[in-house]
Amino acid sequence: MLPGPPHRDDVLLGAGGLAVGLLLWSLGLYSGGPTDYRPLRAGWLVLVPLVAMSALALLRRSRPRFALAAGTLAVALDAWTRGNLATVVLFADLVYAAVVYGPPATARRLPFSMAMVAAALTLGYLAWYQDAVALLAGLVTALITFVPAISGAVVRNHREAAEAARLRAEQTALLAEMDRVQAVTAERARMARELHDVVAGHLSAIAIHSTAAQSLDDERTTREALGVIRENSVAGLAEMRRLIGLLRDGGGEGEQPAAAPTLAGLEALVRQAGANGAAGGLTVRLEHDPAPGPRLPAPVELAAYRIVQESLTNALKHAGPGQVVVSLAASERGLVVEVVSPRGERPGPRAPGSGAGLIGMRERVALLGGVFEAGPVEDPGSGAQAWRVRAELPVAEEDREPEA
Structure with missing residues (x-):
């Protein structure tokens, strides 16, 4: 050449x-x-x-x-x-x-x-x-x-x-840019999960009870539905303020973002879900039996809370009349969360949804390295078909927090 x-x-x-x-x-x-x-x-x-x-x-x-x-x-x-x-x-x-x-x-x-x-x-x-x-x-x-x-x-x-x-230097810059993109993507996914879990449950309850209030010409039923709507609106606004506070890194001067939900708030969550589902014949029971010991890390408690919250939201939209059982138990690896609800016979949900609930729960469990299962099972008590959500959230010994 x-x-x-x-x-x-x-x-x-x-x-x-x-x-x-x-x-x-x-x-x-x-x-x-x-x-x-x-x-x-x-x-x-x-x-x-x-x-x-x-x-x-x-x-x-x-x-x-x-x-x-x-x-x-x-x-x-x-x-x-x-x-x-x-x-x-x-x-x-x-x-x-x-x-x-x-x-x-x-x-x-x-x-x-x-x-x-x-x-x-x-x-x-x-x-x-x-x-x-x-x-x-x-x-x-x-x-x-x-x-x-x-x-x-x-x-x-x-x-x-x-x-x-x-x-x-170019490779370092490229890796830094890839890390930045991955961090932004992960943060957007986390925000999407939080936003979905915060809004979906309350808006589903509002949609169901507002439909009931419009369709039933009964003053007592309408008043009860409006009470549930107001309760969910106030709770939803509080959750949204907490999320906005987190996004603002503390908000303005003298403001602190509200604490993230923990397992201590499950009883209130179950009571609210029971009130929301009473009109549809749903009852909710909490079986909270963790082994005594140190507190769980905050990410594990938040994931467990959000999994229960989203499972109850899905039960409110899809389950038939019956009892929803929420159970938490300690395991050798960490914490097992299980929510079993009766399967409904209706062709569609009571309230519209995005279908992202199971995806969000699966992502939360995957981030902690746990195991997630969701699907139909047979109720051992009645033999009827039920829907079970089960998540095993691992906790290393060095990550456990001392009891307060």
């Missing part, structure tokens, strides 16, 4: 080297000196390796290995002529470029190879000249071979380290 257009700096380097070499040639300045014996003594012959080396400078980035190989031949030819300093300097740059821009294998091997070349030529000079001047010739050889290779290796290592640091 043909190389692309040369880099602007490479063009300037090649042109500058050629200009300096021509200036030295025109002034009669040769690296070999006037008395040095070299086979090709004609002055114009120094221009051949000079022009070749200047042209190879254009390939120092795109074809570094080819440029170095051809440059080695050119500098060897220059050694047979009277010599031009610009040719030697351009060759040193080709050694540097081969390490910086060449493949990784070339970058690793070239400094060692150039060290071997410099040592071999120094020994050759000693054998040829039989004089200490050979050491000076060896030093010059090292300056145009080994030193550029080492310099290129240092520059390449710095560039690779900078590139690795840049990639790590």
Whole structure:
């Protein structure tokens, strides 16, 4: 494949080297000196390796290995002529470029190879000249071979380290953005669950009793329905204020968000559910029998409360007449919550819903690493079909809170 257009700096380097070499040639300045014996003594012959080396400078980035190989031949030819300093300097740059821009294998091997070349030529000079001047010739050889290779290796290592640091920074930024998106998504899901659990139960009770108040022409029934509607409206507003307070991180000055629901509020929740379902023939019984011991962590108590709340809301909308049993019991892993309600025979719910209740309960249990089950079962007492929601919420010993 043909190389692309040369880099602007490479063009300037090649042109500058050629200009300096021509200036030295025109002034009669040769690296070999006037008395040095070299086979090709004609002055114009120094221009051949000079022009070749200047042209190879254009390939120092795109074809570094080819440029170095051809440059080695050119500098060897220059050694047979009277010599031009610009040719030697351009060759040193080709050694540097081969390490910086060449493949990784070339970058690793070239400094060692150039060290071997410099040592071999120094020994050759000693054998040829039989004089200490050979050491000076060896030093010059090292300056145009080994030193550029080492310099290129240092520059390449710095560039690779900078590139690795840049990639790590980009990966860190990408991971941070992914964490932010996941955190926002998780927070939105949590808010959706809280909002659903807070609003659904109260609005379902309001919808059912308002329908009853409209359909039954009985003053006593209407008054009872309005009482239930008012009670659920007040409770719903209180829950909404609590949720808004949480979203505002404490609200205004001197305001604190209301405490999250705990298992201590289950009795009130069951009483309210019983009042809401009385018109439809529903009764609610609480069997709260946890083993004595430390308090449960707040996330576990909140999840248990919300699971019972949503299960009672679903019973209010779907269950037939009968008794809803809410039971809580301690287990080896933590807490078991179970709500069993009679299955209704009607084709649809008493009040419209979003169908997100089971999804929200399942998500709450999954976040705590527990087990969730929901489906039809047979009532062991009557043998009738019932609907059971069961959640096992694990609690590690180190997460249990001491009793107040």
